[in-house]
Amino acid sequence: MTPPTPAASAPPGDGTVAGTREHTDPPVVRASDVTKIYTRGSDPGRLGTLLGRSEAPRVRALENASIGIEPGEIVGLAGPSGSGKSTLLHLLAGLELPTEGTVTFQETDLETLSNRQRTRLRLEHVGIVFQHFHLVKSLSARANVALPLVELGVGKRERRKRATALLERVGLGDRVGHRPGELSGGEQQRVAIARALVTDPTLVIADEPTGELDTETGERVLNEFERIADDRAVVLASHDQPTLAIADRIVRLKDGTIRGDGDK
Numbered sequence: 418m419t420p421p422t423p424a425a426s427a428p429p430g431d432g433t434v435a436g437t438r439e440h441t442d443p444p445v446v447r448a449s450d451v452t453k454i455y456t457r458g459s460d461p462g463r464l465g466t467l468l469g470r471s472e473a474p475r476v477r478a479l480e481n482a483s484i485g486i487e488p489g490e491i492v493g494l495a496g497p498s499g500s501g502k503s504t505l506l507h508l509l510a511g512l513e514l515p516t517e518g519t520v521t522f523q524e525t526d527l528e529t530l531s532n533r534q535r536t537r538l539r540l541e542h543v544g545i546v547f548q549h550f551h552l553v554k555s556l557s558a559r560a561n562v563a564l565p566l567v568e569l570g571v572g573k574r575e576r577r578k579r580a581t582a583l584l585e586r587v588g589l590g591d592r593v594g595h596r597p598g599e600l601s602g603g604e605q606q607r608v609a610i611a612r613a614l615v616t617d618p619t620l621v622i623a624d625e626p627t628g629e630l631d632t633e634t635g636e637r638v639l640n641e642f643e644r645i646a647d648d649r650a651v652v653l654a655s656h657d658q659p660t661l662a663i664a665d666r667i668v669r670l671k672d673g674t675i676r677g678d679g680d681k
């Protein structure tokens with residue numbers, strides 16, 4: 418399905434993002450000059466201000482960042498802890514909106530969508546893999562993989578068929594009935610990868626997908642991930658060099674700004 422109401426025309430510029438690379442295809446998702454400011458703790462309110470309490474501290478997690486992700490491209494986000502990797506992933510996935518700047522997903526400015534439309538767009542077009550798997554403990558591997566399809570209103574038969582097929586693709590065809598507690602860490606992450614791909618998303622976001630896994634298991638999971646991501650656009654944040662090695666291009670962040678964007 419196409420995203421709802423394309424509200425923005427093609428963004429300005431010649432398609433070159435961050436001024437470092439030539440881009441030929443229109444990006445799947447593009448962040449243009451995005452800044453994200455978080456407010457920490459609660460606001461002191463009028464009484465707090467009268468009593469001399471200062472305003473809630475603000476964190477500039479990301480500053481004027483621009484990046485475009487093309488179809489079929491695996492982009493790695495590298496940078497020290499707190500440099501803004503997860504924040505950028507959240508903005509690209511439409512989980513949060515920028516404080517300044519725009520994020521356009523296939524030409525749709527996410528700011529122009531209601532929360533409901535944004536959730537729907539994410540469900541249909543974005544697959545997300547987290548470090549801590551985020552599986553539902555009480556559900557089987559197959560039911561976990563099928564969950565996004567429940568939310569999209571896909572019928573039970575079709576859900577089972579698609580979830581089983583994906584579990585087979587990640588080598589877990591003999592584990593479909595197992596609950597997360599009965600699976601190893603690597604197997605759980607493969608279930609999470611299958612769940613992220615079950616809606617056939619255009620964009621896959623992965624935040625430290627191997628962070629919980631030992632080196633050998635991490636490698637196996639990455640191979641699987643690379644293989645079944647096929648020609649989708651992938652953005653992958655990691656501290657781990659072997660994980661970043663699967664990327665076609667690495668974007669380096671420091672203190673909330675992009676310090677480098679280029680081929681490896």
Ligand SMILES: Nc1ncnc2c1ncn2[C@@H]1O[C@H](COP(=O)(O)OP(=O)(O)OP(=O)(O)O)[C@@H](O)[C@H]1O
Pocket residue numbers: 455456457476477478496497498499500501502503504505
């Ligand atoms: N919800 C939030 N509220 C307040 N501050 C936040 C929030 N999320 C992130 N931050 C702050 O924004 C900055 C960037 O955080 P972010 O999680 O994007 O970094 P990161 O590069 O992903 O770090 P890590 O590698 O440790 O996961 C940090 O200073 C962090 O403390």
